Amino acid sequence: MSRDLLTDLERSDEYCVLRFADGLSFRLSYFSIRSNCQCAKCKPRQENDQRRIELEQEIARLRVEKPRVTPVGRYGVQLEWPSGCSSGIHSFSHLREVCEAHGEQI
Numbered sequence: 001m002s003r004d005l006l007t008d009l010e011r012s013d014e015y016c017v018l019r020f021a022d023g024l025s026f027r028l029s030y031f032s033i034r035s036n037c038q039c040a041k042c043k044p045r046q047e048n049d050q051r052r053i054e055l056e057q058e059i060a061r062l063r064v065e066k067p068r069v070t071p072v073g074r075y076g077v078q079l080e081w082p083s084g085c086s087s088g089i090h091s092f093s094h095l096r097e098v099c100e101a102h103g104e105q106i
C-alpha cells in the first residue's frame with residue numbers, strides 16, 4: 001500500500017520530515033520515534049503505562065541528536081543514535097502509524 005511506502009526522510013536537528021507514496025508528509029519528533037521503538041529491548045517497555053512513562057522519561061533525559069539512517073530492504077530503516085537504543089529497525093508501516101498518532105501532517 002502506498003501509505004506504507006516511505007519515499008523520503010529528511011533529518012533536521014530535533015525532528016524529521018517523512019514523505020509517503022500516497023502524497024502525505026509528516027513532521028515527527030525524534031522523541032516520538034524513540035519512545036515507540038519496536039526493538040526487543042524497547043518494545044516490552046511500552047506494554048503498560050508505568051513502564052511507558054519510565055521509558056519516555058529516560059529518552060527525555062538523553063541529548064537530542066540526529067540519527068544515522070540505513071535503509072533495510074524495501075520495507076524499513078535502521079536509525080542509529082549515538083546515545084540510547086540504536087538497534088531498532090523501523091518499518092515504514094510502523095513509522096506511518098507513529099506519524100499518524102504523534103506527528104504533525106504538513
Ligand SMILES: [Zn+2]
Pocket residue numbers: 037038039040041042043085086087088
Ligand atoms: Zn529500541
